[in-house]
Amino acid sequence: MNREQRILRTSIAMTVVLAIAGIVFGLMAGSASIVFDGIFGLTDAVMTGLALLVARLISLSRSRDNISRKLDERFTMGFWHLEPMVLGLNGMLLIVAVTYALVTSIDSFLSGGRPLAFGYAIAFAVVSLIGDLVMVIYVRRANRKIDSELVALDGRSWIMATCLTAALLVAFLIGALIQGTSIAWMSPYIDPAVLALVCLALIPVPVATVRTALAEILLVTPRDLKTEVDDVAREIVRRQGFLGFRAYVARVGRGKQIELYFIVPPNSPARKLEEWDALRDEIGEELGDEGPDRWLTIVFTTDLEWAE
Incomplete structure (x- = not known):
């Protein structure tokens, strides 16, 4: 700077x-x-x-x-x-x-x-x-x-x-x-x-x-960033057995804003908060560009309304 x-x-x-x-x-x-x-x-x-x-x-x-x-x-x-x-x-x-x-x-x-x-x-x-x-x-x-x-x-x-x-x-x-x-x-x-x-x-x-x-x-979704995030999210859904995901991304100046919502199956086995945090860390690493210019939010929910 x-x-x-x-x-x-x-x-x-x-x-x-x-x-x-x-x-x-x-x-x-x-x-x-x-x-x-x-x-x-x-x-x-x-x-x-x-x-x-x-x-x-x-x-x-x-x-x-x-x-x-x-x-x-x-x-x-x-x-x-x-x-x-x-x-x-x-x-x-x-x-x-x-x-x-x-x-x-x-x-x-x-x-x-x-x-x-x-x-x-x-x-x-x-x-x-x-x-x-x-x-x-x-x-x-x-x-x-x-x-x-x-x-x-x-x-x-x-x-x-x-x-x-x-x-x-x-x-x-x-x-x-x-x-x-x-x-x-x-x-x-x-x-x-x-x-x-x-x-x-x-x-x-x-x-x-x-x-x-x-x-x-106007927060127009950049196609390259959206494609990159979608690819990572799809792989996480496949590996974890989730029902799906919703991704919201924007590029504002040097900053990247990413919000990811994963739809977890109802009645799925309970996990400790540390396990969810570890999964968030894994997703963040796969997305890359970790730093002060990346705003990343990752949510896990069974209710689709929270993701839309």
């Missing part, structure tokens, strides 16, 4: 620096696409800050101090539900930003384009591209060890920023090269055209993020 928070803090700092530089250079160059790059970055920094807050809350809830006890009293179900909320809000804000930039680019294109100071634009694009690539490599390598969805989201944001900056750099280089040629009249249209293309390319990414977040917020 500390490593996750450190990665997110580094990402926020780098994002703010590049975003402010983008807005300043964008205004100097007269480039709406660079200004959008800066605003996009600031939006991402705010959302990464929220992700950092969620990671901090989850970390505190696992500690054994007074703060943890107070959090447990207020949030007995944990903080997993905050992760998809942050992801969904992040995606929605990015969709709004990209849509607005697309409309602005179309309006600028229809109004005759926008003249650019290509020297400032190219200088910023080169520096920004280097910074973006460094962060992509850093975040992706770091997340291989911790496998955090929040850090993974941040990594995808850096990839989006890298693609955006690379597209801007190529467009600005082309614009600078055609100066003084017979097609120099096209240069004012380069900025709005590349901004529109970048927006169209970026829109699917936050849409996918929002779709995933909504599925987790």
